[in-house]
Amino acid sequence: MSQEVVQWLAEIRALREQIAQLQNDLSQADESAANWRRRYSDEAQQRRTEAKLAQQEIKRLKAEIKDLQTRSLRLKTEQTEKMTEIEEEVSQLQTVDELKQKLIEAIAERDNLAQALKLEQESHEQTRQSLTAVIGDTIDRFSHQRNQE
Numbered sequence: 001m002s003q004e005v006v007q008w009l010a011e012i013r014a015l016r017e018q019i020a021q022l023q024n025d026l027s028q029a030d031e032s033a034a035n036w037r038r039r040y041s042d043e044a045q046q047r048r049t050e051a052k053l054a055q056q057e058i059k060r061l062k063a064e065i066k067d068l069q070t071r072s073l074r075l076k077t078e079q080t081e082k083m084t085e086i087e088e089e090v091s092q093l094q095t096v097d098e099l100k101q102k103l104i105e106a107i108a109e110r111d112n113l114a115q116a117l118k119l120e121q122e123s124h125e126q127t128r129q130s131l132t133a134v135i136g137d138t139i140d141r142f143s144h145q146r147n148q149e
Contacts, residue, residue: 093099 090099090102093102
């Protein structure tokens, strides 16, 4: 009978070890499941955020398209009005000399505007170079100061 008791005790001990191992496995499975739920939740939140940002960007782009269409329509209307004014002005010219005079004025104005544009471009280039130099100097000073610290 003592042999049977020893055998029963060994079997109970083995079953307890199995229960402990199974409880350990269950605990690890629960941790793994919680980890996967957390990951899934984080991923879902990221996707919701990205979708929201994409919707905002779409809304912004639609507004920008609408604005550009409105501007384009306004510019076409202004251009049409301007062409009508020019056509009326040209139709009022009676002689070739008047037409020549108007052409001379238009060419002179074009040349003046071209010269003004050229001067503005040169001024812009000088400003850009000055700002670039100032930015470079500032970066050098910051680098020098950081190196001293």
